[in-house]
Amino acid sequence: MVGALSPSSRSLGARMIRDLDFENARVVVELGPGTGVFTGLILEKMHPDATLMVFELNDLFYDQLKNKFDDPRVHIIHDTAEKIEEYLGQYNLGKADLVISSLPLTMFPTDLRVSILQASNRSLSEYGKYVQFQYSLIAKKQIQHVFKDVKIGFTVKNFPPAFIFTCKKQQ
Numbered sequence: 670m671v672g673a674l675s676p677s678s679r680s681l682g683a684r685m686i687r688d689l690d691f692e693n694a695r696v697v698v699e700l701g702p703g704t705g706v707f708t709g710l711i712l713e714k715m716h717p718d719a720t721l722m723v724f725e726l727n728d729l730f731y732d733q734l735k736n737k738f739d740d741p742r743v744h745i746i747h748d749t750a751e752k753i754e755e756y757l758g759q760y761n762l763g764k765a766d767l768v769i770s771s772l773p774l775t776m777f778p779t780d781l782r783v784s785i786l787q788a789s790n791r792s793l794s795e796y797g798k799y800v801q802f803q804y805s806l807i808a809k810k811q812i813q814h815v816f817k818d819v820k821i822g823f824t825v826k827n828f829p830p831a832f833i834f835t836c837k838k839q840q
Contacts, residue, residue, distance in 0.1 A: 680826035682707040685769060685800050685833055691715055694766035696757070698792065699723045700750040700785070701772035705734050711769065712740060720762055724750045750785045753792040764794035770801040774808045782808060786815040793838040801834045812836060 685707065691697075691714040702708045702723050711721060723738075723745045725731045731747045738745065746756055750772060757765060768789045774782045789799050799816055801808075806821075813819045816836035823832050 678827045679706060679710065681802060681824055681831055681833075682710045684822070684824045684826070685802055686710060686714060688835070689714075689767055689769075689798060689800065691719070691767075695719050696762045696765045696767075696794075697721045698753055698757075698765045698768045698789075700753075700768065700770040700789070701725065702734060703727075703730055703771060705730075705737050707769060707771060708734065708738060708743075712738070712743070715742065717742075720744065720760070722746060722753075722756060722760070722762070722765075724748060724753070724756075726750075751781075751788050753788050757792055764797065765792045766794050766797050768793060768797070768799045770799070772801070774801070774803060774811075775805060779811075783811060783815070786811060790815050790838060795838065797838045799834075799836040799838070801836070802831045803834070804829050804831055806832060809834075 697711060697715060697719060699708060699711060702725055708723060715721060719742060721743045723743060725734055726749055734745045744760060812834050818837040820835045821832055824830060
């Protein structure tokens with residue numbers, strides 16, 4: 670369930686979200702937050718009227734996140750990322766403007782990986798963006814198959830260095 674040797678760095682998180690439109694985003698989803706390094710950065714950038722849905726399946730991380738983030742804009746969900754649409758409906762949030770994922774996709778079986786990517790795409794608003802980091806390009810073809818206009822960046826300011834996929838919704 671953990672896809673890294675060490676927690677992701679704040680530098681990686683800052684790089685992932687630096688070009689995202691938090692001023693206009695009202696529904697943000699984070700997948701696989703782990704210890705919450707990116708969660709804190711997202712909350713700093715988020716509009717006061719925005720909502721953040723955080724999906725964490727690991728029991729220990731889920732408990733830590735519940736204790737760490739006492740912000741009325743945050744819903745920490747102890748469930749799989751495949752259920753994004755279900756929870757957006759449950760909270761009457763409509764579609765997500767941003768989905769930010771730290772999930773270790775390459776460690777998942779292909780069918781689970783595809784299911785999460787497709788659920789993320791379906792959950793996005795018309796101009797929504799999906800941002801995903803990975804330590805390799807193994808999942809590149811599947812990401813490009815689900816999303817249009819995939820841009821790939823790279824940062825060495827993380828251990829290990831990481832690729833950052835910034836994707837637009839597939840219509």
